[in-house]
Amino acid sequence: MMQYIVYAKDHTDSEALNRRMAARSAHLEGVKALKARGCFILGAALLNEHSSMIGSTMVLQFETQNDFDAWYAAEPYITGNVWGNIEIHPVKVAVIE
Secondary structure, eight states, X not given: OEEEEEEEEEOOSTTHHHHHHHHHHHHXXXXXXXXXXXXXXXXXXXXXXXXXXXXXXXXXXXXXXXXXXXXXXXXXXXXXTOEEEEEEEEEOOOOOO
């Protein structure tokens, strides 16, 4: 299993929050599907000083890089032009018992 952290800041133009809100329902439905498949580990919205959403962080796992790439290409925050500055890093999630 390959694990990734996705750290994505939204675009900063005046319509950025509107695009996020328009894509949010589809994004959350996608997260539910990822969770059902065992691919979703953790996710959170990044907030600014006014508690407005300005980005996302997700920890995900996929069997292959191709599986990750397929998710990424279909992610509503990508296709909806919500995320602007995106960092993706392979990680190994610690199992604490």
